[in-house]
Amino acid sequence: MAKITFITRDKQSITLEGNAGSAMALAVANGVTGIDGDCGGVCSCATCHVYLSPEGLERAGAASEIETDMLELDDNANEFSRLCCQIEISDAIDGLVLNVAR
Amino acid sequence: MSPELKEASFSRCVVVGASHAGVNFAFALRKEGWLGEIVLIDSDLQLPYHRPPLSKSYLQSTEESGYTLLKAEDSYAKEGIELRLGLKVNSIDREGKTIVLQEESSLSYDKLVLATGARPIIPAIVGIQEASNVFPLRTASDVKKIREVLSRTPNPKVVVIGGGYIGLETAASLKKLGASVSVLEREARILSRITTSEMSDFFAQLHAENGVEIFTNKNITAIESTDHIAEVICSDGARFPADLIVVGVGIHVNTELAAGAGLEVSNGIHVDAHGQANDPNIYAIGDCTYHHNIHFDRFVRLECVQNAVDQAKIAAAAIAGKAVAYDAVPWFWSDQYDVKLQIVGLSEGFTELVFRREEGDRSFSVWYFQGEKLLAVDAVNHAKAYVWGTKFIKTRQLLDKAKLQDSKLEFKAAIILA
Numbered sequence A: 001m002a003k004i005t006f007i008t009r010d011k012q013s014i015t016l017e018g019n020a021g022s023a024m025a026l027a028v029a030n031g032v033t034g035i036d037g038d039c040g041g042v043c044s045c046a047t048c049h050v051y052l053s054p055e056g057l058e059r060a061g062a063a064s065e066i067e068t069d070m071l072e073l074d075d076n077a078n079e080f081s082r083l084c085c086q087i088e089i090s091d092a093i094d095g096l097v098l099n100v101a102r
Numbered sequence B: 001m002s003p004e005l006k007e008a009s010f011s012r013c014v015v016v017g018a019s020h021a022g023v024n025f026a027f028a029l030r031k032e033g034w035l036g037e038i039v040l041i042d043s044d045l046q047l048p049y050h051r052p053p054l055s056k057s058y059l060q061s062t063e064e065s066g067y068t069l070l071k072a073e074d075s076y077a078k079e080g081i082e083l084r085l086g087l088k089v090n091s092i093d094r095e096g097k098t099i100v101l102q103e104e105s106s107l108s109y110d111k112l113v114l115a116t117g118a119r120p121i122i123p124a125i126v127g128i129q130e131a132s133n134v135f136p137l138r139t140a141s142d143v144k145k146i147r148e149v150l151s152r153t154p155n156p157k158v159v160v161i162g163g164g165y166i167g168l169e170t171a172a173s174l175k176k177l178g179a180s181v182s183v184l185e186r187e188a189r190i191l192s193r194i195t196t197s198e199m200s201d202f203f204a205q206l207h208a209e210n211g212v213e214i215f216t217n218k219n220i221t222a223i224e225s226t227d228h229i230a231e232v233i234c235s236d237g238a239r240f241p242a243d244l245i246v247v248g249v250g251i252h253v254n255t256e257l258a259a260g261a262g263l264e265v266s267n268g269i270h271v272d273a274h275g276q277a278n279d280p281n282i283y284a285i286g287d288c289t290y291h292h293n294i295h296f297d298r299f300v301r302l303e304c305v306q307n308a309v310d311q312a313k314i315a316a317a318a319i320a321g322k323a324v325a326y327d328a329v330p331w332f333w334s335d336q337y338d339v340k341l342q343i344v345g346l347s348e349g350f351t352e353l354v355f356r357r358e359e360g361d362r363s364f365s366v367w368y369f370q371g372e373k374l375l376a377v378d379a380v381n382h383a384k385a386y387v388w389g390t391k392f393i394k395t396r397q398l399l400d401k402a403k404l405q406d407s408k409l410e411f412k413a414a415i416i417l418a
């Protein structure tokens, strides 16, 4: 079980609990604004863009090569960006805070 | 508040079709500030779900309820969207601004959105109606039936009719589940209508390596069924026994509602850059539309999530009184085995191809040009090519084809731009 907090563009903070699956799926299942997940989570659409803190990034891990490439579609991506369909929920990321990019 | 929204607080927007286009539209309309009712109707009983995983991850998974919902169940009520599932819309009365539902009940609308998509073609093959284990693959219930047959058949033999993306993805997924799979394609190569012969060869090879047999130039004339197995018979005499037959030979657009109401329809429902049909109160979005694309300056009908979502957003904006014109570059993806294909743009009308193979791994891209104009990119395991292709098509930047082709040069915008 992990608690994940999403902070939307209008500064709403939503803390959700998940066991498995991706952070994108958790966000969509709970209607977090700004996480669309149009491709269903296969790293093809870049509509699940989030920013992490440096510590958060260390825990969640860096983006893979394809993810880094896909992030380039979004001009607002930076070194703290991830596509959250590629972040798997596990105990290891309990307490993670994700800032929704859009 | 715009006059459209103010007026709209007493209004009702009815959406026919609750899939990628209809669902995204309903949520986008609320986000645009629409205060009136939103009624979202679909004949499918399942809560709206993503279709692309049906032939990919969902088909492969053994979990019963593993399909991916478009939106959480309770989010419809939260957004004040009335979701009415299992209900078919039979006709539209444009003068009375009402739709007629099955069982003759009716519902009035102020704005009507047709997001009716498409349905699979079932070819007129002798014996296909009588055969019991023949299924298309477009809905969650199709997948359920396919999985039921597989679960009660040891060492199942599967015949996939049609070597397009859905057929090939289905073949890859069923192979992963342990079936022996043959794909029968009528043309001389798979993916013939949509891509170049090099791409067809690549995918044919990929399937061969994974043990899926592909047969081209196969014209199916009949399906013969006995108690427990069917046989697919081709004009050249070849026979393929099958416990399960999956049909993936294309779609029919659901334009009957629109045509019956006298809306302009050809290869799809005609809409303008705002998704509006030739009736100021009726819009159409997604797979069912025939629309103009400014990047390619021609009318197109697309079958992809991108178009469903983007048209949903512009139609919602238009109904809320904000005129945003459609200016998207189409994109699409297909996942087979460990290969990811990403496509951006529309390749039709190309005059020149540039191939770029990356050193070492199995990544390459095909660049389609019409003269100097980049039309489309097919990227295999190379998201970078897909991303830069998207940017170059949008910005209409010219490329240096010789440098683009040279994989010894780094793949960087600064290098490949002319």
Ligand SMILES: Cc1cc2nc3c(=O)[nH]c(=O)nc-3n(C[C@H](O)[C@H](O)[C@H](O)COP(=O)(O)OP(=O)(O)OC[C@H]3O[C@@H](n4cnc5c(N)ncnc54)[C@H](O)[C@@H]3O)c2cc1C
Pocket (backbone or CB within 6 Å): B016, B017, B018, B019, B020, B021, B022, B041, B042, B043, B044, B051, B052, B053, B054, B055, B087, B088, B089, B090, B115, B116, B117, B118, B119, B137, B138, B139, B166, B254, B257, B285, B286, B287, B288, B302, B303, B304, B305, B306, B308, B331, B332, B333, B334, B335
């Ligand atoms: C197996 C499969 C794999 C795919 N893979 C990809 C992919 O990888 N990438 C990609 O971009 N696209 C893919 N697609 C295409 C994508 O799913 C479609 O482009 C998308 O579903 C179009 O959405 P839509 O809402 O316009 O239409 P549809 O999804 O066709 O939905 C139309 C809805 O309208 C309902 N309807 C129609 N008429 C009526 C009526 N009279 N009354 C009530 N309800 C009605 C139907 O029940 C249906 O639910 C795939 C499709 C399939 C089937």
Ligand code: FES
Pocket (backbone or CB within 6 Å): A024, A036, A037, A038, A039, A040, A041, A042, A043, A044, A045, A046, A047, A048, A083, A084, A085, A086
């Ligand atoms: S959901 Fe499409 S890239 Fe993450």
